[in-house]
Amino acid sequence: MPEVLPGIHIVDGVDPSPEFSTHVYLVKDKGASWTLIDTGLPGAHAAIERYLAQQKIEPTAIKKILITHLHRDHTGSLKPLANRTRAKTYAHWIEAAFIANNPPYVGPGTPPAEPFTVDETLKDGDSIDAAGGLIAYHTPGHTPGHTSFYQPERKILFSGDLYFVDDGKVSLTPPEFTHHGLTALISARRMNQLSVDSLMSYHGGPVLKNGGHAMRAFTHQY
Numbered sequence: 001m002p003e004v005l006p007g008i009h010i011v012d013g014v015d016p017s018p019e020f021s022t023h024v025y026l027v028k029d030k031g032a033s034w035t036l037i038d039t040g041l042p043g044a045h046a047a048i049e050r051y052l053a054q055q056k057i058e059p060t061a062i063k064k065i066l067i068t069h070l071h072r073d074h075t076g077s078l079k080p081l082a083n084r085t086r087a088k089t090y091a092h093w094i095e096a097a098f099i100a101n102n103p104p105y106v107g108p109g110t111p112p113a114e115p116f117t118v119d120e121t122l123k124d125g126d127s128i129d130a131a132g133g134l135i136a137y138h139t140p141g142h143t144p145g146h147t148s149f150y151q152p153e154r155k156i157l158f159s160g161d162l163y164f165v166d167d168g169k170v171s172l173t174p175p176e177f178t179h180h181g182l183t184a185l186i187s188a189r190r191m192n193q194l195s196v197d198s199l200m201s202y203h204g205g206p207v208l209k210n211g212g213h214a215m216r217a218f219t220h221q222y
């Protein structure tokens with residue numbers, strides 16, 4: 001699935017098997033540069049570089065790499081991609097510590113494959129000059145420092161693993177992969193306050209239209 005919305009690509013070919021679907025988002029900035037949101041499993045960088053070549057995007061045109069959380073399927077190719085693109089890397093300050101393996105993450109979901117120190121740590125409410133202007137929202141629960149990225153102008157929410165999407169239906173990521181489910185639910189309720197048109201989830205894929213409605217349909221069950 002290449003360009004799903006103007007300037008927003010889902011990188012093809014990063015999944016090791018059809019049963020495990022990840023969605024690495026490549027997003028055009030306001031200028032000529034690009035932003036990558038999450039990096040896939042270890043080894044996914046080869047597919048990402050192939051995709052960039054297909055799209056005639058120079059790896060060094062990626063100026064920022066944003067990480068939603070520490071899990072290996074999001075940070076697996078961070079190091080090789082940071083080296084190849086020379087992009088500035090960002091994660092929430094709690095996740096940044098776990099990604100650096102200091103202290104090592106203990107909990108559900110797979111920890112990072114190798115330690116990496118991000119360039120910039122984020123906190124709730126930070127503005128990031130990327131992808132047309134993003135706001136970082138700390139959305140803990142799935143992991144302690146899980147972060148979602150909101151593009152207010154276009155009402156797009158990059159939600160990492162806060163949600164799981166199945167055939168356009170939104171739920172929370174299953175508890176066996178989640179650090180604290182009730183906290184994730186509270187984060188989801190908070191995201192309901194935002195006006196969301198497109199919900200860009202990492203697993204199960206995006207809800208391109210009426211994403212906010214799909215989010216609320218789920219949280220109203222509680």
Ligand SMILES: [Zn+2]
Nearest residue numbers: 071109142161
């Ligand atoms: Zn995760």
